[in-house]
Amino acid sequence: MEIFTTAIGLILSGDKDLMTIIALSLRVSLSATLIAALFAIPAGAALAILQFPGRRMLLVISSAFMALPPVVVGLAIYLLLSRSGPLGTLGLLFTPTAMIVAQTVLIFPIILSLTHQAVQPLNREYISLFNALDTPRFLRIRTIIWDARFAVSVAILAGFGRALAEVGAVIIVGGNINGLTRVMTTTIALETSKGNLQLALALGLVLLVIAFSVNLLTHTIARMGEKYQTVRA
Amino acid sequence: MKFLSLLAALMFATTAAADTSITLASTTSTQNSGLYEFLLPKFTAETGITVHVVAVGTGQAIKIAQNGDADALLVHHRASEDAFVANGYGIERRDVMYNDYVIIGPKSDPADVGTSKTTTQALNTIHAAQSLFISRGDDSGTHKKERELWTAAEIATNGTWYREIGAGMGAALNMAAATDAYLMSDRGTWLSFGNTQNLTILFQGESQLRNPYGLILVNPEIHPHADTASARRLADWITSPTGQQAIAEFRVENKQLFCPNAQPEQDSKAFCPSDSAQN
Incomplete structure (x- = not known):
């Protein structure tokens, strides 16, 4: 019970350090989700709609990459961005940008695979119509993504949830620097290591509340969309 | 609502035009104790230099500095520190402080x-x-x-x-x-x-x-991008009477955690937990 009071107290206190941490968490994870979604959704739809050699292989690879451990992604990005690595001159290691890159890589295959799954049944339904009308490929992809938008938004949410909750990648590439790259999950890890278990758990609850709010918002939007569709039909 | 507006403001705030910042690769033992949160704001107030601390184990901290991903190194294993300097990765090792193991x-x-x-x-x-x-x-x-x-x-x-x-x-x-x-x-x-x-x-x-801590600058001849000038200001400040005094003043639950030893003549005056335990 004490944990709940601590958690609620933390949120209501409006403590500036905590707000900075929450804001950075959201900024990093939302940016990563946006960038990943921008490329993964068209790619996932294209894999469902277009026929080309190696398509199956790509699908298998992308599903396999859903199981990519965050630490491995973090380590790969770390080696890439380190001053001694190939992209070292950019000086991006231990910055929020590096964290966005790592999370983008991490959730790209998730959004791609889930989009593919969401789009495939629609494609089966539409394909004869598309063929009869001789619809260009780009238009097929666009139409199907739009018609599957609620299922696709679930794919985006899954990606966002994974990004917001992961700690392995951001702690390696971000370095958990106070006020610069410290996010909710790395704070929880740090407080646990300091033995401040109550505070760590309270922060975990705060993270959960944020994730819950974002999901609620998206579902509300989805519901509104469904209503709009029914009215239109 | 205040919560939300503050959050939104922070989220979209472009990172404040940081004047100068350096990265210090250091150890969890110094970070977890809260020493840096006590010490570094004083340094930043005096010099305008922000210090970003990446706190990991000494072995990993040395690797980070070796790769050029930090400007300075503050760790606690003398043999590794000396090897780091001997191999040309670091310059100007200085004693900073010590505490002890229990x-x-x-x-x-x-x-x-x-x-x-x-x-x-x-x-x-x-x-x-x-x-x-x-x-x-x-x-x-x-x-x-x-x-x-x-x-x-x-x-x-x-x-x-x-x-x-x-x-x-x-x-x-x-x-x-x-x-x-x-x-x-x-x-x-x-x-x-x-x-x-x-x-x-x-x-x-x-x-x-005994557990002594040393501060080393990353060698700019190997890593030209390293901000050696700013890192040296940090080293100068930490080993100055002001910095050493601040280390001696740092308390957790009313107990002194670190004994400054950059300036030997001050050392004897300072009360140190490890010294007192020895008596």
């Missing part, structure tokens, strides 16, 4: 470590009783030191009683607290640790357990 275990003390006269004897009693011992196993300064002590005591640590967990000091303390095990910790992390449960200090104060 041997911690359950209050009931089944191995009877508490009556030991020397560190070697303390380790021997743990081994003889086959009591659970948690080792960091992460190539950190504390881990290297602990390995050296076992070697010095000529004890083979290959039984099931000896557990290498490959984690930070805090995680090791959490595990020891949960399993009533023995372990070695730096005094700073121990004093600021929140989840002590049944654990207590059982052995301390021998000169073998």
Whole structure:
């Protein structure tokens, strides 16, 4: 019970350090989700709609990459961005940008695979119509993504949830620097290591509340969309 | 609503035009104690230089500096520090401060470590009783030191009683607290640790357990992008009377954690927990 009071107290206190941490968490994870979604959704739809050699292989690879451990992604990005690595001159290691890159890589295959799954049944339904009308490929992809938008938004949410909750990648590439790259999950890890278990758990609850709010918002939007569709039909 | 507006403001705020910032690769033992949060704002107020601390184990901190991903290094393992400088990666090593290691275990003390006269004897009693011992196993300064002590005591640590967990000091303390095990910790992390449960200090104060910290600048000849000038200002400040005084003033639960030793003449005046424990 004490944990709940601590958690609620933390949120209501409006403590500036905590707000900075929450804001950075959201900024990093939302940016990563946006960038990943921008490329993964068209790619996932294209894999469902277009026929080309190696398509199956790509699908298998992308599903396999859903199981990519965050630490491995973090380590790969770390080696890439380190001053001694190939992209070292950019000086991006231990910055929020590096964290966005790592999370983008991490959730790209998730959004791609889930989009593919969401789009495939629609494609089966539409394909004869598309063929009869001789619809260009780009238009097929666009139409199907739009018609599957609620299922696709679930794919985006899954990606966002994974990004917001992961700690392995951001702690390696971000370095958990106070006020610069410290996010909710790395704070929880740090407080646990300091033995401040109550505070760590309270922060975990705060993270959960944020994730819950974002999901609620998206579902509300989805519901509104469904209503709009029914009215239109 | 205030919560939301503040959050939105922070989220979209472009990162404040940071004047100058340097990255300091350092150890969890200094970070977890809260020393940097106490010390660095004073330095930033005086010089306008922001210090970004990446806190990892000493071994990893040295690798970060070696790769050029930091401008300075503050760690606690003299042999590794000297090797870092000798290999040309670092310049201008300076003494900054020290504290000491303590041997911690359950209050009931089944191995009877508490009556030991020397560190070697303390380790021997743990081994003889086959009591659970948690080792960091992460190539950190504390881990290297602990390995050296076992070697010095000529004890083979290959039984099931000896557990290498490959984690930070805090995680090791959490595990020891949960399993009533023995372990070695730096005094700073121990004093600021929140989840002590049944654990207590059982052995301390021998000169073998001293834990000195050194500050090294990353060699700009190897890593030209390193901001050596700003890093040197940090080193100058930390070893100056002002910086040393600040280190001596840092308290956790009313106890001094670190003894400044950059300026030997000041050293004797300072009250140090490890020194007092020795008396």
